[in-house]
Amino acid sequence: MTDSKRFFDLGKSGLTRRTALKGLAAGAGLMAAPGFVRYSQAQSSAPIKIGFQAHRTGIGAAYGRWYEKTTNAAVKLINDAGGINGRPVEIIVEDDGTDPKRGAEVVAKFASQHKTDIVFGTLFSHVVVGSAPTAGELKIPYYVVSEGYHVASGKLNRWVFQPGITDVRSQVTSVAPWVAANLGKKVTMIYPDYAFGYDHRDYFAPAIKAQGGEVVAQIPIPPTESSFTKYLPQIPADTEVLYHVMVGPGVLTFVKELGEFYGSNKPQLFGFIDSLEAVDINSPGLEFLDGSHFWEGSPRYAQANDSEAQKAYRAAVGIDDNGASTTDAKDVSTAAHMFGCWETLYVIKKAMEDSGYKGPEDRAKLVEATEALTEFKEGPEHPQGDKKFNGKIHQVFGHQNISKVEGGKLNVVHRTSIEDGMYEPEGDYTTQPL
C-alpha cells in the first residue's frame, strides 16, 4: 500500500476507496506482468544476482570463510572491470550450515525469495548431492566448487556444473603414476567413510593397479571420529605408502597419533591437503609430516616459478607467501581449493557473455553456453593454470600439484599434465531436456 501511494501520489488528488482499489489492482498487474516495466529497467543496470551457498557454520566453516574471501575478491575485480554484460555483480550469501537438507532449502530460497540468477559456491559433496535435485527442479543453474566426482559421474542433473575445480577421480588418476614411481607400490588407504572418501577408494585403487601397484588395505573412518589410534593396527606391515585423505577437525590428531604409533620407522606418506586446509603445516604435532607428500590443487606456498597471474590472484585475495592472510599470519587459507571460486566466477562471466544473458528467462541459454565451453587459458581469470572443460559431463580438467613438506613449507615437486587426469566420461548431461 505504501508503495502504490508513492507511485500514484494519491495524497494530492484526494483518495477514495475506489481509486485506491484501482491503484492497487494496477500495481498488482504491473508486478505480475513479466518483463514489463521492472524488466526493461533490469536490462540496463540492475545487478546480476549470484546466490552464494556458503559453509558459514558447521564442519565446513573454515573452507566457507575463505571461499567467501576469494569470491568477494573476484567479484570486486569483475565489477571494477565493468561487471558482466555491463551490469554489476551482486553476491547474496546464505549459510547452509554444511548440511545437505539446509543446502537444498538455501537453493530454493535463492530461486524463489532472493530471485538470484544462479546459485554458486558449494564445497562439501554431501551438500552438493543434497542440493542438486532442488536446483534441477527449479531450473536454476548451480555452479559448485566441490571437487567430488558426483557432477562428472552424470548422476546429478543438467543444471549442475563444476567448471572451476577438478574432480577427485581426475586428481587421484593423475597422481597415481607419480606415487607408484616415486613412493612405492603397496598402498594402504585411509579415507573418510562417506561420499568424498568413496571417490578416493573407488578410483585410486584401479589407477594404482594400472601402474603395477596394489592397494593392500582400505580403512574407512567415520567422519565424526576424534581418535584414530585404534584404526592404525589395521595397517598391514608390508605397506610402503600410506595414502591418507581426511577432512574435519580431527585431522591434527590423526597425524599426531600416526607419529606416536610409528615413531621414526614409518612408511612413505601421501596425503590430500584437504586434511590440512586452513591448518598451519608447522602446528605442534605435525612434525611427523616432514618429508611427506601432498596433493594440492593450487599451491599454498608461493613458488619460485609463480606466474604473474598467480601473484596477482594471491594479492587480490589477500594471502601472503605462506598462504596465510596478509593481515593475520596465523589465519591459514584453504589455498588448494578456493582458487576454484575465482575461476568459476570467471567461467560464469564468460558463459553469460557468450549467451547474452539478460535475466532468469535466459537460464537455459546460460546452461547451453556453459556446455559449449571447451578451454580456459592460464591467466588472470584462471591463475591456477589452463584447463579443459567437458560440456557433456559438466566437469573441468586441469593440472595437479604434488608438493613435499620441507623446512616447514610445501614445495611443489611435480605438476601433472591435464591429460594425466583424463578418463572415459560415464555420462552425458546434454541429452537431458532443459
Add this chain to the structure above:
Amino acid sequence: MAFFPHLLLATLEGLVTSAVLALTALGLSLVFGVMRIVNVAHGEFFMLGAVLAWAITTTLTGHPAFGFAVALVVSPLIVGAIAWVSERLVLRRVEYNPEATIVATIGLLYIIQQLALTFYGPEARPVAPPFNYRIQLPWFGYSGYKLSIIAASALLLLATWFVLTRTRIGLVMRATQYDRETAQAFGIPVGRVYGAVFALGAMLAAIAAVLIVPIQQAHYLMGLDPLLLSFIVVIIGGLGSLRGTVIAALLIGVSDGIISVFFSPTLAKIIATLIVAMVLVFRPQGLFGTAAK
C-alpha cells in the same frame, strides 16, 4: 598385528576415552542428581574449556607445560564462573522446571556455540601437550601424555569423591540431593548450593576438555560427542551416583575401544545405545542409582 598387542592397544585407547568421559559425565551426573535438571549445554562447557585452554596457552609464552598448567587451573575457573552466572540468570528464573530447563539449556548451547564460532572461529586449533614422551612398546609406540590423562583423571575422581563424602560442602550437597525441602528447613542455602553444583559440574567438563585438548584440538563443535556419551554413561550408571558414573564410563569407554578396534566403530555405538535401552527397560534407576523418591 598379533592378537595380544592389538588388544592392549584397544584397551589403552578405551581407558583414555573412559578417563575423560568419567570426568565429563560426573559433572552431568552431579547436576542431574542434585538439581534434578538436564543440562543440555554440558557439552558446550566442555568445548569452552578446550577453547579457553587454547586461548591461555597461546597467550602465555615459555615452556608448553607452564601454559598448560595455567590452563588447567584458569580455564575451569572461567567456565565455572560462566556456568554460575547462567545458573543465576537463567535456570533460577525458570525455577528449575524440568521442561523449561531443557529448553533454556538448549538455548544456552546455541548461544555458547555461536559465540565460540564468532570469537574463536571455525578452525580446529591445537594445544601443545605439556610434554612429548613416546613410549616404545615391542609392537607399537604409544603417547606418554595419553597415559598421564588416565592418571590425572583418576586423581581428580578421587578428589571429587573426597569432597562429596568427607567435607562439609559435600555433606550440604548430598543433603540437598536427598531432600531439598528438609535441607532448606535445616538452614541450608539451597539456591547457593544449586549455583555451586552447576558451576562444579561445568568445571569438571572443562577440566576433562583441558586434559583432552592436546590430543584432540579445540573446535567449536566438539561438545556434541561428549554430551551424548555423558548422557549414556549417566543413564547406565544411575542418577547422581559417583561409583555408577565411573563404572559406566569404564564400561562404555573400554568396550568402545575394543569393539571399534576388532569390529567397527558403528557397532560400538550400536551396542552402547542397546545397553542404554536395556538399562532403561530393566533397571530404570541405572545400575547403581536409587529409585527416585
